[in-house]
Amino acid sequence: MDHELEIGYVGLEVADPAGLGALLTDVVGLVPAGAAFGAAAYRNDDRAARVFIEEGPADDCTLLGFIASDAATFDAVAARLDSAGFPLTEGTAGEAATRGVGRLAHGTTPWVPRFELALDQAAAVPFESPLVPGGFQTDGVGFGHAVFAVLDFADTERFLLDGLGMVQSDWIEAELMEGVPLEVRFYHCNRRHHSVAVAKVPFDIGKALHHVQFETNRRDDVGRAFDRAWDAGLRFANGIGVHDNEGAFSFYVASAAGFLVEVGHGTRVITAPWTDNRRYDRISRWGHQPIPLRP
Numbered sequence: 594m595d596h597e598l599e600i601g602y603v604g605l606e607v608a609d610p611a612g613l614g615a616l617l618t619d620v621v622g623l624v625p626a627g628a629a630f631g632a633a634a635y636r637n638d639d640r641a642a643r644v645f646i647e648e649g650p651a652d653d654c655t656l657l658g659f660i661a662s663d664a665a666t667f668d669a670v671a672a673r674l675d676s677a678g679f680p681l682t683e684g685t686a687g688e689a690a691t692r693g694v695g696r697l698a699h700g701t702t703p704w705v706p707r708f709e710l711a712l713d714q715a716a717a718v719p720f721e722s723p724l725v726p727g728g729f730q731t732d733g734v735g736f737g738h739a740v741f742a743v744l745d746f747a748d749t750e751r752f753l754l755d756g757l758g759m760v761q762s763d764w765i766e767a768e769l770m771e772g773v774p775l776e777v778r779f780y781h782c783n784r785r786h787h788s789v790a791v792a793k794v795p796f797d798i799g800k801a802l803h804h805v806q807f808e809t810n811r812r813d814d815v816g817r818a819f820d821r822a823w824d825a826g827l828r829f830a831n832g833i834g835v836h837d838n839e840g841a842f843s844f845y846v847a848s849a850a851g852f853l854v855e856v857g858h859g860t861r862v863i864t865a866p867w868t869d870n871r872r873y874d875r876i877s878r879w880g881h882q883p884i885p886l887r888p
């Protein structure tokens with residue numbers, strides 16, 4: 594499927610950068626991106642950097658970066674964002690270098706304080722993780738996905754649909770807990786079922802990021818990551834399960850910052866034209882049970 598955009602990178606501001614870095618490397622299997630970056634940076638493929646971690650009080654996602662497929666697309670997406678009410682400012686060469694991209698423009702989103710549209714995400718040395726021998730699924734689809742909680746869909750969709758030009762894949766209407774409705778909408782910009790999803794929550798939960806996801810090429814690598822999280826004594830938010838709409842086999846581990854990290858495999862692929870934008874009434878086909886804290 595031809596595409597204009599990939600989700601290129603996220604920035605996470607947390608009180609404990611070393612702890613989150615250890616979760617990403619020792620459990621999920623990312624590798625450090627190298628000393629060239631101002632913030633601690635990690636990657637899950639041969640692109641320069643996929644996750645930037647900075648120390649701070651937010652314990653949230655503070656940066657969302659998308660990569661345009663070429664210069665003409667970069668300009669077209671920037672113009673579309675401007676028309677939707679989200680103007681971008683051209684970044685400096687120095688700013689671009691800190692992200693490992695050739696060019697970037699920055700603005701804001703209704704729910705993440707900084708947005709960057711970038712071009713030419715430089716390739717680093719080939720990705721090799723001893724923990725994830727099969728590697729991560731990123732080719733043409735970005736690093737993974739991010740799911741956010743918002744109070745309202747309107748502004749968010751103006752950014753994602755009108756601005757970025759993403760398309761809704763499907764949605765879930767279920768109960769967050771008894772009597773508390775939950776609606777999650779999933780958006781794609783390439784073959785990946787969703788690069789961004791947004792959950793409408795009935796009250797402010799104090800942070801935008803619900804979870805960030807990394808998708809392995811091999812199903813066994815999800816299980817091995819689960820074992821590593823178990824051995825590290827981490828808190829599982831949800832055990833192994835399969836999502837109903839996207840079909841991914843995955844689990845969720847909680848970071849100290851409060852947001853979750855999901856490791857998954859086997860997400861269904863978007864085909865063009867997409868004709869299966871429909872409602873689901875449950876998050877999971879099976880599994881994903883909350884796992885009680887171990888004594």
Ligand SMILES: [Fe+2]
Binds near residue numbers: 738740804806855
């Ligand atoms: Fe997810």
